[in-house]
Amino acid sequence: xxxxxxxxxxxxxxxxxxxxxxxxxxxxxxxxxxxxxxxxxxxxxxxxxxxxxxxxxxxxxxxxxxxxxxxxxxxxxxxxxxxxxxxxxxxxxxxxxxxxxxxxxxxxxxxxxxxxxxxxxxxxxxxxxxxxxxxxxxxx
Amino acid sequence: xxxxxxxxxxxxxxxxxxxxxxxxxxxxxxxxxxxxxxxxxxxxxxxxxxxxxxxxxxxxxxxxxxxxxxxxxxxxxxxxxxxxxxxxxxxxxxxxxxxxxxxxxxxxxxxxxxxxxxxxxxxxxxxxxxxxxxxxxxxx
Amino acid sequence: xxxxxxxxxxxxxxxxxxxxxxxxxxxxxxxxxxxxxxxxxxxxxxxxxxxxxxxxxxxxxxxxxxxxxxxxxxxxxxxxxxxxxxxxxxxxxxxxxxxxxxxxxxxxxxxxxxxxxxxxxxxxxxxxxxxxxxxxxxxx
Amino acid sequence: xxxxxxxxxxxxxxxxxxxxxxxxxxxxxxxxxxxxxxxxxxxxxxxxxxxxxxxxxxxxxxxxxxxxxxxxxxxxxxxxxxxxxxxxxxxxxxxxxxxxxxxxxxxxxxxxxxxxxxxxxxxxxxxxxxxxxxxxxxxx
Numbered sequence: 203x204x205x206x207x208x209x210x211x212x213x214x215x216x217x218x219x220x221x222x223x224x225x226x227x228x229x230x231x232x233x234x235x236x237x238x239x240x241x242x243x244x245x246x247x248x249x250x251x252x253x254x255x256x257x258x259x260x261x262x263x264x265x266x267x268x269x270x271x272x273x274x275x276x277x278x279x280x281x282x283x284x285x286x287x288x289x290x291x292x293x294x295x296x297x298x299x300x301x302x303x304x305x306x307x308x309x310x311x312x313x314x315x316x317x318x319x320x321x322x323x324x325x326x327x328x329x330x331x332x333x334x335x336x337x338x339x340x341x342x
Numbered sequence: 343x344x345x346x347x348x349x350x351x352x353x354x355x356x357x358x359x360x361x362x363x364x365x366x367x368x369x370x371x372x373x374x375x376x377x378x379x380x381x382x383x384x385x386x387x388x389x390x391x392x393x394x395x396x397x398x399x400x401x402x403x404x405x406x407x408x409x410x411x412x413x414x415x416x417x418x419x420x421x422x423x424x425x426x427x428x429x430x431x432x433x434x435x436x437x438x439x440x441x442x443x444x445x446x447x448x449x450x451x452x453x454x455x456x457x458x459x460x461x462x463x464x465x466x467x468x469x470x471x472x473x474x475x476x477x478x479x480x481x482x
Numbered sequence: 483x484x485x486x487x488x489x490x491x492x493x494x495x496x497x498x499x500x501x502x503x504x505x506x507x508x509x510x511x512x513x514x515x516x517x518x519x520x521x522x523x524x525x526x527x528x529x530x531x532x533x534x535x536x537x538x539x540x541x542x543x544x545x546x547x548x549x550x551x552x553x554x555x556x557x558x559x560x561x562x563x564x565x566x567x568x569x570x571x572x573x574x575x576x577x578x579x580x581x582x583x584x585x586x587x588x589x590x591x592x593x594x595x596x597x598x599x600x601x602x603x604x605x606x607x608x609x610x611x612x613x614x615x616x617x618x619x620x621x622x
Numbered sequence: 623x624x625x626x627x628x629x630x631x632x633x634x635x636x637x638x639x640x641x642x643x644x645x646x647x648x649x650x651x652x653x654x655x656x657x658x659x660x661x662x663x664x665x666x667x668x669x670x671x672x673x674x675x676x677x678x679x680x681x682x683x684x685x686x687x688x689x690x691x692x693x694x695x696x697x698x699x700x701x702x703x704x705x706x707x708x709x710x711x712x713x714x715x716x717x718x719x720x721x722x723x724x725x726x727x728x729x730x731x732x733x734x735x736x737x738x739x740x741x742x743x744x745x746x747x748x749x750x751x752x753x754x755x756x757x758x759x760x761x762x
Contacts, residue, residue, distance in 0.1 A: 219663070220674075221370050221656045225363040225419050231546040231597075232361055232519070235512025236641045243639070243700070254640075255700035266511040270550045279365050280663070280675035317511075359523070360534075361516045371686040371737075372655025376501045379652070383499070383560070394500075395560035406651040410690045420523070420535035457651075501652055503645040505699050510641050559645050 204272060204314055207288035207300050212245040214285040215306065218277055228276035234303065234313050235269065241287035242299045242317065250338040262332055264297065264319040271315035275305070282306040289339055294330050296320055297339065344412065344454055347428035347440050352385040354425040355446065358417055368416035374443065374453050375409065381427035382439045382457065390478040402472055404437065404459040411455035415445070422446040429479055434470050436460055437479065484552060484594055487568035487580050492525040494565040495586065498557055508556035514583065514593050515549065521567035522579045522597065530618040542612055544577065544599040551595035555585070562586040569619055574610050576600055577619065624692060624734055627708035627720050632665040634705040635726065638697055648696035654723065654733050655689065661707035662719045662737065670758040682752055684717065684739040691735035695725070702726040709759055714750050716740055717759065 216237055224230040247253045257264065277283055284306045291298035300316045321331050356377055364370040387393045397404065417423055424446045431438035440456045461471050496517055504510040527533045537544065557563055564586045571578035580596045601611050636657055644650040667673045677684065697703055704726045711718040720736045741751050 217660075217663075219656060219659055220364050220366075221372055221659055223365040224360050225365065225367045226360075226543070226545065227365045230361050231549060232512055232515025235510075235515060236639060239512070239639055239641055240637075243637075253700060263506070265506070265556075266553055268550075268552050269511060270548075272548050273546055276545075280673060357520075357523075359516060359519055361519055366683070366685070370655075371689060372652055372659070375650075375652025375655060376499060379499055379501055380497075383497075393560060403646070405646070405696075406693055408690075408692050409651060410688075412688050413686055416685075420533060500644050500646075501650050504640050505643040505645065505647045506640075507645045512641055 204316075205290050205300055207286060207302060208290060209288070210249050211286050211288045212241065212249050214241055214244045214287070216240065216283045216285055216303075218279055218281045218283065220279060223279050226276075228278060229312075231271070231273060234271055234315070237283070237285050237303060238269070238271075238287075238299070238301050238315065238317055241285040241301050245287040245289070245299065252338050257335065260334075261324045262335060263322045263324070263326075265322060266317050267296070267320045268318040269315065271313055273313050274311045277303070277305065277312045283312060290316070292331065292336065292339055295328065297331065344456075345430050345440055347426060347442060348430060349428070350389050351426050351428045352381070352389050354381055354384045354427070356380065356423045356425055356443075358419055358421045358423065360419060363419050366416075368418060369452075371411070371413060374411055374455070377423070377425050377443060378409070378411075378427075378439070378441050378455065378457055381425040381441050385427040385429070385439065392478050397475065400474075401464045402475060403462045403464070403466075405462060406457050407436070407460045408458040409455065411453055413453050414451045417443070417445065417452045423452060430456070432471065432476065432479055435468065437471065484596075485570050485580055487566060487582060488570060489568070490529050491566050491568045492521065492529050494521055494524045494567070496520065496563045496565055496583075498559055498561045498563065500559060503559050506556075508558060509592075511551070511553060514551055514595070517563070517565050517583060518549070518551075518567075518579070518581050518595065518597055521565040521581050525567040525569070525579065532615075532618050537615065540614075541604045542615060543602045543604070543606075545602060546597050547576070547600045548598040549595065551593055553593050554591045557583070557585065557592045563592060570596070572611065572616065572619055575608065577611065624736075625710050625720055627706060627722060628710060629708070630669050631706050631708045632661065632669050634661055634664045634707070636660065636703045636705055636723075638699055638701045638703065640699060643699050646696075648698060649732075651691070651693060654691055654735070657703070657705050657723060658689070658691075658707075658719070658721050658735065658737055661705040661721050665707040665709070665719065672758050677755065680754075681744045682755060683742045683744070683746075685742060686737050687716070687740045688738040689735065691733055693733050694731045697723070697725065697732045703732060710736070712751065712756065712759055715748065717751065
């Protein structure tokens, strides 16, 4: 289920806030979904030369249809993490992003996961991935 | 700044989730904003006989313009809280809700605060509070 | 990957807050992790006759090691949802909870997913699931 | 109630995530509490030469006792904000941080607010602000 990230990979630093942690003293399991979002947003901006905001303006909405996360080692308050993001699969109707979040000081894996996205238009109707988007993802 | 709640007061039970807590083992200070929202939403539904969702459909949007919270005693994981909400001030252009969140078992105060809301129409333009809304709040 | 819930199933109502939604007007994909947590917490309390808080006091910590969620239909602001939770697998060292979150008015599926939990002691060391916990889960 | 920030001011850029927004299409009012936290954390690190994590290790805990926020203009998805933070008051037993969050492109104010913090030791007992901390804040 988990795949290698392939190339290119975008790296985004993230500093853990108090608000990300829970009473176990580590990052709450649900908080990683935001970090996945931050990772793929900056991937689109920095690797593909577009932005999700721009895609939305063009009427291309990419809702999450699936997400998975495996938790390997706890991330602590104030720790610096690195969110590694890559596009791992493109089909006619979906994109998959894979993520590895590692402890910046050691490079050790904290969590690993993916999100799958459909493409819908402004009315919420499913559509094929626009060729324009595929090109941006392919050139990445 | 803090005022008495007056009458009527709506009471809403809330069970603290792990996701509400932080590494200090208590509810994160920012998490109370959601509880204030839950309190005023159920106030509108149960005391005023409308709902914020219904008001939005009528083109009455009530964005928060101010919020204040004083933290008196920490709330713990899995603890049952009671969110007490009341409307404490209505002006031509704003509504103020006050909140007391207490520990259900002792009645002791956890936090106390308020939110102030303006009224805007669908285009985001400030407007006077509609008479229809004032009536619902007054009958409450 | 997705399995049937089996029996018993615990049902928990949940009203969607503004704070759960995002600019697409629907519940943010990451917000469901909190709802999964609420579901399994009340499962333990209401079906197993214990509580996660109680388990922690006994030194039994159940961190999430995996989570998966499939998004089927968007949940809207102020909508009433029903969180259905069941234990679907118990091994020597892990528990799996499955969740179905449905729209209360239609019973239609909003999201479906699972979490897998390991058992660790207070020092964070992996351990076998205690027999006492297995009994509570089996009697459920 | 709102005061000028004085000097020094620490500036922290922040990019708005989808997860920060709500169905009104703007940042959820409660989401700013995290941004205040990020602001004061980086103030302590970059202006005072310590970190909140380090203070906690020394047994100096600074829980929030009050927070206030005034909302002036909505922040949008994917917008770049600047979190400006300053220490505005130090008493024998408390510290106050003030925050201005501005739209990076125009410098226009989005929200303005403050947090007040007490000092407690590891057992949760209120204490006077340690002289060591006062020095770090004064040299800032």
